[in-house]
Amino acid sequence: MHDDDAALALQALGWILTDEPRAERLLGLTGLAPSDLRSSLGEQATLAAILSFLTSHENDLVACADALQVPPATLAAAAQRLEGMPI
Template sequence: MRMAPKDRSSTAAEAGEALAVEGLGFLAADETRLERFLAVTGLGPHNLRRAAADPGFLVSVLDYLASDERLLVAFAETSGRRPEAVMRTLERLRGPSPPAST
């Protein structure tokens, strides 16, 4: 029996989540970067793993990286990607923007 191919949005979401996990690893590899990230998010070592299991948190990791151009460029270089590719992945993970209220 042949299995149905994965939905493209599912694959994109999985790739985005994998990139965010890679971004978290990038932050954790440097004590100063990690301490600042934890201070901004209000997380600590005791609840970071639990938070990392939440897809919404993973979007926030990429948001954090994107909020600082130097950090974004450093992460992109480390991961072998262009900063624009990281930003496109972030936009796909965020999904469509809600309509503006009038």
């Protein structure tokens, strides 16, 4: 796991959590309870799920990328690396 990818996923999570409906959608789609999410933030699978959530919703991906001041492709590439997929 790249430290930069993990940091980016955590920043993205911070952005996701600023909007309650979006945060609830993340929890619903990942199946994680808030306590599970907190306790698993150091796990590659959880970080991958956070970024995959964004890459599955283009509007959120673009808005998050804008907020974090990175290209959307950077978030998508980090998601792929965290998922263990070749880029």
